[in-house]
Amino acid sequence: MSRPDFTKTNGLLPAIAQDSETGDVLMLAYMNEQAFDETLRTGTAVYYSRSRDRLWYKGEESGHVQTIDSIHIDCDADTILLKVQQTGAACHEGYPSCFFRQIDGDETKITLERLVNPDDVYGSNE
Amino acid sequence: MSRPDFTKTNGLLPAIAQDSETGDVLMLAYMNEQAFDETLRTGTAVYYSRSRDRLWYKGEESGHVQTIDSIHIDCDADTILLKVQQTGAACHEGYPSCFFRQIDGDETKITLERLVNPDDVYGSNE
Numbered sequence: 064m065s066r067p068d069f070t071k072t073n074g075l076l077p078a079i080a081q082d083s084e085t086g087d088v089l090m091l092a093y094m095n096e097q098a099f100d101e102t103l104r105t106g107t108a109v110y111y112s113r114s115r116d117r118l119w120y121k122g123e124e125s126g127h128v129q130t131i132d133s134i135h136i137d138c139d140a141d142t143i144l145l146k147v148q149q150t151g152a153a154c155h156e157g158y159p160s161c162f163f164r165q166i167d168g169d170e171t172k173i174t175l176e177r178l179v180n181p182d183d184v185y186g187s188n189e
Numbered sequence: 190m191s192r193p194d195f196t197k198t199n200g201l202l203p204a205i206a207q208d209s210e211t212g213d214v215l216m217l218a219y220m221n222e223q224a225f226d227e228t229l230r231t232g233t234a235v236y237y238s239r240s241r242d243r244l245w246y247k248g249e250e251s252g253h254v255q256t257i258d259s260i261h262i263d264c265d266a267d268t269i270l271l272k273v274q275q276t277g278a279a280c281h282e283g284y285p286s287c288f289f290r291q292i293d294g295d296e297t298k299i300t301l302e303r304l305v306n307p308d309d310v311y312g313s314n315e
Contacts, residue, residue, distance in 0.1 A: 065292050065293075065294075065295055065296055065297040066292070077203050077217060079205055079214060079217065081214055085212070086211070086212025086213070087212070088205060088207055088214065088270055090263065091203060091205065091263065091268040133291055134291065134292045135288040135290060135291050135292070135300075136288070136290050136292060136297070137216065137217065137280075137287035137288050137290075138280050138281065138282050138284075138287045138289070139287075142217040142287075142288075144214055144288045154263075154264050155264065156264050158264070161263035161264045161265075161268070162261040162262070162263050162268075162270045163261075163264070164261060164262050164263075165259055165260065165261050166191055166192070166260045166261065166262060167191075168191075169191055170191055171191040171262070174261075
């Protein structure tokens with residue numbers, strides 16, 4: 064078996080993107096089978112956007128693409144791990160990783176610095 | 190806001206466990222609000238087992254607990270990242286990480302070595 068099991072969870076599997084060099088976890092998004100095949104075909108991360116209900120070529124608007132170094136699956140074949148080279152910022156809020164907040168007791172602290180201003184990347188109307 | 194948003198995806202959010210020291214992604218499981226609160230209370234990872242439909246105190250059978258170093262949430266507050274110290278093997282198949290298989294073209298290769306024999310940990314009837 065060399066494929067994730069897309070018969071599970073209505074064909075939508077979580078995919079973790081990890082920076083190949085630093086090991087930082089960048090984000091989690093979802094893939095359907097078509098997104099997975101497009102990821103293989105293009106060599107860059109393609110997800111399925113649940114909010115937009117369509118394939119999401121990561122970086123299609125921002126240019127912040129994720130170039131695939133390797134693809135891994137877990138023991139149950141229902142989670143995908145992508146090791147990637149991230150161009151620009153993984154997070155649409157301009158941070159290098161979507162996990163820029165740490166929960167610390169009753170507070171949340173920002174632990175990363177913004178790489179880019181989201182308004183510069185996506186336009187100020189977003 | 191210092192909590193994940195458990196109003197999303199029927200109250201079950203993906204939680205990534207990452208080794209604090211090596212940066213290796215160990216596994217992905219799910220948390221409901223009670224699992225999250227139990228994780229905070231105990232200082233060790235507690236998930237919600239979808240197959241067993243109950244709280245899953247990671248390591249309850251194997252002893253392979255995950256001690257929490259820090260808890261992070263993503264930009265949408267619907268994914269949790271745990272940085273942990275893993276005792277023993279994260280994976281029930283005896284590998285240090287559940288992501289022990291890499292997809293390489295039409296093949297899958299095992300990229301990690303087993304730490305423990307699952308039969309020794311869970312009994313031979315599992």
